[in-house]
Amino acid sequence: xxxxxxxxxxxxxxxxxxxxxxxxxxxxxxxxxxxxxxxxxxxxxxxxxxxxxxxxxxxxxxxxxxxxxxxxxxxxxxxxxxxxxxxxxxxxxxxxxxxxxxxxxxxxxxxxxxxxxxxxxxxxxxxxxxxxxxxxxxxxxxxxxxxxxxxxxxxxxxxxxxxxxxxxxxxxxxxxxxxxxxxx
Amino acid sequence: xxxxxxxxxxxxxxxxxxxxxxxxxxxxxxxxxxxxxxxxxxxxxxxxxxxxxxxxxxxxxxxxxxxxxxxxxxxxxxxxxxxxxxxxxxxxxxxxxxxxxxxxxxxxxxxxxxxxxxxxxxxxxxxxxxxxxxxxxxxxxxxxxxxxxxxxxxxxxxxxxxxxxxxxxxxxxxxxxxxxxxxxxxxxxxxxxxxxxxxxxxxxxxxxxxxxxxxxxxxxxxxxxxxxxxxxxxxxxxxxxxxxxxxxxxxxxxxxxxxxxxxxxxxxxxxxxxxxxxxxxxxxxxxxxxxxxxxxxxxxxxxxxxxxxxxxxxxxxxxxxxxxxxxxxxxxxxxxxxxxxxxxxxxxxxxxxxxxxxxxxxxxxxxxxxxxxxxxxxxxxxxxxxxxxxxxxxxxxxxxxxxxxxxxxxxxxxxx
Numbered sequence: 001x002x003x004x005x006x007x008x009x010x011x012x013x014x015x016x017x018x019x020x021x022x023x024x025x026x027x028x029x030x031x032x033x034x035x036x037x038x039x040x041x042x043x044x045x046x047x048x049x050x051x052x053x054x055x056x057x058x059x060x061x062x063x064x065x066x067x068x069x070x071x072x073x074x075x076x077x078x079x080x081x082x083x084x085x086x087x088x089x090x091x092x093x094x095x096x097x098x099x100x101x102x103x104x105x106x107x108x109x110x111x112x113x114x115x116x117x118x119x120x121x122x123x124x125x126x127x128x129x130x131x132x133x134x135x136x137x138x139x140x141x142x143x144x145x146x147x148x149x150x151x152x153x154x155x156x157x158x159x160x161x162x163x164x165x166x167x168x169x170x171x172x173x174x175x176x177x178x179x180x181x182x183x184x
Numbered sequence: 185x186x187x188x189x190x191x192x193x194x195x196x197x198x199x200x201x202x203x204x205x206x207x208x209x210x211x212x213x214x215x216x217x218x219x220x221x222x223x224x225x226x227x228x229x230x231x232x233x234x235x236x237x238x239x240x241x242x243x244x245x246x247x248x249x250x251x252x253x254x255x256x257x258x259x260x261x262x263x264x265x266x267x268x269x270x271x272x273x274x275x276x277x278x279x280x281x282x283x284x285x286x287x288x289x290x291x292x293x294x295x296x297x298x299x300x301x302x303x304x305x306x307x308x309x310x311x312x313x314x315x316x317x318x319x320x321x322x323x324x325x326x327x328x329x330x331x332x333x334x335x336x337x338x339x340x341x342x343x344x345x346x347x348x349x350x351x352x353x354x355x356x357x358x359x360x361x362x363x364x365x366x367x368x369x370x371x372x373x374x375x376x377x378x379x380x381x382x383x384x385x386x387x388x389x390x391x392x393x394x395x396x397x398x399x400x401x402x403x404x405x406x407x408x409x410x411x412x413x414x415x416x417x418x419x420x421x422x423x424x425x426x427x428x429x430x431x432x433x434x435x436x437x438x439x440x441x442x443x444x445x446x447x448x449x450x451x452x453x454x455x456x457x458x459x460x461x462x463x464x465x466x467x468x469x470x471x472x473x474x475x476x477x478x479x480x481x482x483x484x485x486x487x488x489x490x491x492x493x494x495x496x497x498x499x500x501x502x503x504x505x506x507x508x509x510x511x512x513x514x515x516x517x518x519x520x521x522x523x524x525x526x527x528x529x530x531x532x533x534x535x536x537x538x539x540x541x542x543x544x545x546x547x548x549x550x551x552x553x554x555x556x557x558x559x560x561x562x563x564x565x566x567x568x569x570x571x572x573x574x575x576x577x578x579x580x581x582x583x584x585x586x587x588x589x590x591x592x593x594x595x596x597x598x599x600x
Contacts, residue, residue, distance in 0.1 A: 116229065119229070119233060119237075120228075120229055120230075120233065123230065123233050131233075131236075135233065135236045135237045135240065136240055138237050139237050139238075139240040139241050142237075142241070142245075143241055143242065143245050144245070146248070147248060147249065147251045147252055150249060150252050151252055151253070154229060154234065154252075155228070156252055156253045156255075156256065157253065158252070158253060159253050159254050159255075160251070160253070160254065165251060168250060168251050168257065169251050171351055172247045172248075172250075172349075172351070173308075174244070174305070174307035174308065174309075175244050175245075175247035175248040176248055176251075177305075178305060179248075
């Protein structure tokens, strides 16, 4: 670590003003809904298609701060975390175990509701591999849950009346039995 | 209680949700966004993301979630595209749940989930037939669709396709079959029945192979897509023997197979295959020949075609055609003697082979009792009994398991 800092320092000293310009060009700045500002490394920012499209296709200068009104600060932190790891693992030959370990930690302290919010964000930001992973993680977590839990989680209204609901439920009673309802 | 699936009316989406089409800046998807009305809290997740999440769930969970809302119910059991995606993913990840019909006491069925550690549940299913009609037996299945009916040609008025997991049920109109007679004038009142999926046309076909005359078969084919029967004549490849009654054919690689026991004891039997896409017959040699003994076809849980031989001296051999269509690829997968497993085969009881799995396990059931055993066969060593499962008694009924009672849990439906 110290070696690279030294290197950076020496480069800045030797190259002068052009190096400072280089540094700014490598960062992309976004602002989330709650007003937080994030500096992303270019290679990480380019993993996020909506950002990539904004800057590359429309040739917008990197000095522009891109607004992300549908994204919360904490979500941006998580997205950056995942994409950074993804970029890092791209260059590794056998990163399978490391990826799995990282993924387990990534979701560890997130409630299912937060996971779902993050899924929505990954969809909006257009990061396909993160979206795929989060969908899988959500499905794992809801696999043994009951109907009430799922309705509440997804915010889906029950449009069955009582009679209809009983009828639908009675068609396959086996599907409602033997659930391992974890505490949630 | 009847379980007839009604197709949803257009109000399936419910009054509180308005479907509006928004174009996301996405290159790939044709996504439809259901914007949630203000009454609903929670995440306004686009429907294609909900589908993506749902697609990965097991069938039992999904059937439960049909109670969440009318829209969810529609997606899960009334959208053939969703069912197809779900099946494809499950096939890819090998997460399909295997079930076996263990009791069918009209008008109820029971099916048992095969799990490696024998922890699977038994569930009750009600006959899908309308109350006035007698319930039929399971003949065979494909992709979670079970063909119900009977193999007697005089009785083919009750053919139907049923998905026990979703309740989807569709009657098949009866074919008009000229029942052939043998040279003594007796009616040959049975057929080889097969059912399978044809990927090239995205269709399911039901096939009845009937002896026609001395040189030809008559093959009656029903396409679920076309919703009609047709009959073709196909010449015999070698002398078939219709004195052996064959019930259901085994599906593998887009063709149905059965063992043709030829006339004349000295003539070795062979495998007949009828390709569902090409609608043509093929013949394949069996790997070995044990005269005067039982041979049955099976399909390995991993997919390859197998033949189970029961020889004299209470030995069994199971051979698999590891490369389909290549006779040289027949390999003996297991061989064991019943005497090696006295705790299983104590009383010379008859037994039936239920499953053969890729990793050297077979599951059998004793005919006289409600016990399942899992036997692991190692190549050089003696076989080992590694599990036993006792089904609950159904009074007055001993379940008779045949290979055709095996099906997988899917959401597949093929409405008219």
